[in-house]
Amino acid sequence: YNSGLGNMTGVQILEFVLTFFIPRKDTNELAHILLNEFGCFKNVLDASVDELLHIEGIGERTAKLINLLPKVFFHYRESGYRNKDIFIHNLNEAVEFLTDIFDSKIDEEFYILFFSANQKLIKFEKMSTGNQNEVNISCKDIVDKAAKYKPNYILLAHNHPNGYPYPSKEDIATTNKIIKMLYYHQLLIMDHIIIGKNGYYSFSQNNLISGVLNNEIQQSDKLENELNEKVKNTFELNKWLCSKSTKINNKN
Numbered sequence: 001y002n003s004g005l006g007n008m009t010g011v012q013i014l015e016f017v018l019t020f021f022i023p024r025k026d027t028n029e030l031a032h033i034l035l036n037e038f039g040c041f042k043n044v045l046d047a048s049v050d051e052l053l054h055i056e057g058i059g060e061r062t063a064k065l066i067n068l069l070p071k072v073f074f075h076y077r078e079s080g081y082r083n084k085d086i087f088i089h090n091l092n093e094a095v096e097f098l099t100d101i102f103d104s105k106i107d108e109e110f111y112i113l114f115f116s117a118n119q120k121l122i123k124f125e126k127m128s129t130g131n132q133n134e135v136n137i138s139c140k141d142i143v144d145k146a147a148k149y150k151p152n153y154i155l156l157a158h159n160h161p162n163g164y165p166y167p168s169k170e171d172i173a174t175t176n177k178i179i180k181m182l183y184y185h186q187l188l189i190m191d192h193i194i195i196g197k198n199g200y201y202s203f204s205q206n207n208l209i210s211g212v213l214n215n216e217i218q219q220s221d222k223l224e225n226e227l228n229e230k231v232k233n234t235f236e237l238n239k240w241l242c243s244k245s246t247k248i249n250n251k252n
Contacts, residue, residue: 002101003211008145009030009034010036010041011028011031011207012031013039013041014031014034014035014044015027015028015031017032017069018062018067019028021061021062021065022062022245023055029057030057030058031053032058033055033057033158034055034058038051042078042104045066045067045069045104045127046067046070046104047066047067048067048106049063049064050065050068051179052067056232056247059199062147064134070104073104074103074104077100085120085121086117086120086121086181087118087119087120087121088113088115088121088155089119091191091193091196093206094155094191094193095193095195095200098111098157098193098195099195099230100161101124101157101199102137102157102161102195104168104237105159105161106161107129107161108129108158108160109126109128109129109159110122110126110127110128110129110137110147110156110157110160111124111126111156111157111158112126112127112142112154113153113154113155113156113157114145114146114149114151114153114154115151115152115153115154115155115190116151116152117153119153120234122126122149122151123145123149125145125216127141127142127145129231137174137178139177139178139181141184142154142178142181142182143181143182143187146182146187147185151187153189153190154187155187155189155190155191155192155193156175156189156191156192156193156203157192157193157194157195158171158180158192158193158194158195159195159196160194160195160196160197161196161197162197163184163197163198164196164197164198164199165194165195165196165198165200166196166201167194167201167203167208171192171194172208175189175192175203175208175212176212177211180212189209190204190209191203191204191205191209192204192208192209217239
């Protein structure tokens, strides 16, 4: 172990981790059993407590500690993000940031990201957590957060932990509702990005943001010049969304 984790195999790393949970016992055989059962180190850590308890030699305490590790790693990464300036200038950077945020998540989670005029990330917050298939979003909470941080632009994001990133009918309906509601508070959505196991989906890239905004503008009896200019600037900002990659980007 003195040579560093970079020189260790997956089974050696897992064996090393297990020694902290199961002291004074050889954990090599158990590490092999876990990797054979779940396939890789990541899958072991992503396994549920119930799944781990089916493995002989894993008690409740050890199962809970293993299950807790990804959450600890996430808070480690997240605390680093919150203590430095982050600028997101294009879709690739947004997807990279969000992929890291949603890594190892087993339930759907909905995040909202607030940006300044120069695309500096002011704040990102988890707004909701649901089951593996859906989350419930409070539009009022989004408005309250926006009033607190006073962003120039807003990015919505959620994950599909067990599937493809294509939006459901509920995803589209909820997004449209949020776009319309924020529009009348002079707040504009840059994009809504879904991160799935097999890639990502961008609402802006598929014209699902601009279409709703254009419809609201046409139906509005009066559009203030300030908001009109803001809409124009947001569309200009989103040009990179339509030129960087294909509409559905499946990661290898």
